[in-house]
Amino acid sequence: MRLRPRQKVFVERSLAALSKHGNTLGVAPTGAGKTIMLSAVTGKLVEETAAKACVLAHRDELTGQNRAKFGRVNPEVTTSVVDAGSKSWAGQVTFAMAPTLSRSASLNAMPTLDLLVIDEAHHTVADSYRRIIDRVRDANPDARIFGVTATPNRGDRKGLREVFDNVGDQVTLAELIASGHLVPPRTFVIDVGVQEKLRAVRKTASDYDMGAVA
Numbered sequence: 538m539r540l541r542p543r544q545k546v547f548v549e550r551s552l553a554a555l556s557k558h559g560n561t562l563g564v565a566p567t568g569a570g571k572t573i574m575l576s577a578v579t580g581k582l583v584e585e586t587a588a589k590a591c592v593l594a595h596r597d598e599l600t601g602q603n604r605a606k607f608g609r610v611n612p613e614v615t616t617s618v619v620d621a622g623s624k625s626w627a628g629q630v631t632f633a634m635a636p637t638l639s640r641s642a643s644l645n646a647m648p649t650l651d652l653l654v655i656d657e658a659h660h661t662v663a664d665s666y667r668r669i670i671d672r673v674r675d676a677n678p679d680a681r682i683f684g685v686t687a688t689p690n691r692g693d694r695k696g697l698r699e700v701f702d703n704v705g706d707q708v709t710l711a712e713l714i715a716s717g718h719l720v721p722p723r724t725f726v727i728d729v730g731v732q733e734k735l736r737a738v739r740k741t742a743s744d745y746d747m748g749a750v751a
Contacts, residue, residue, distance in 0.1 A: 554705030561705035658684025
């Protein structure tokens with residue numbers, strides 16, 4: 538698969554950051570092609586080696602989507618799945634569900650990894666993700682950790698620095714709009730007669746307090 542110019546830059550910068558730091562976070566908005574870029578980075582790190590990698594996601598749909606797109610980018614690399622229905626590490630790159638892999642039995646069966654890739658990396662502060670990351674690092678202190686997300690700033694303000702101490706690259710909406718890959722956004726506000734009431738509702742972490750709304 539041929540990457541767009543900005544995607545190539547993202548891949549190159551991510552690889553450079555991983556080589557320098559051993560970990561990095563890549564930030565890109567919806568529409569940038571995060572899964573394609575994630576797949577390209579992973580493929581570059583495992584191709585023509587015996588390296589073992591795991592791509593982590595938090596939902597079945599993402600696991601399947603990531604595996605399918607990875608296969609389009611890296612058709613020669615073998616893959617396998619660890620989720621509720623399968624527990625196979627046979628592939629060079631395994632696509633795993635975080636809720637499944639974080640269980641003790643699954644962690645005990647996990648082989649030593651050279652690369653852990655985390656899709657939707659803003660979830661890395663969750664206990665389930667930390668159990669996985671800690672086990673990977675305990676087994677191989679030199680394992681590289683690569684995360685991608687569109688939303689690095691969490692609503693609860695918890696930082697990701699314990700896992701990622703640098704941002705390898707950040708693609709912006711403005712870049713994608715300027716290059717013609719996204720259209721300029723248009724916002725419409727429909728007043729249904731509750732604007733004054735909503736202004737009086739208390740907000741928590743940038744969202745409405747649902748108790749107050751009720």
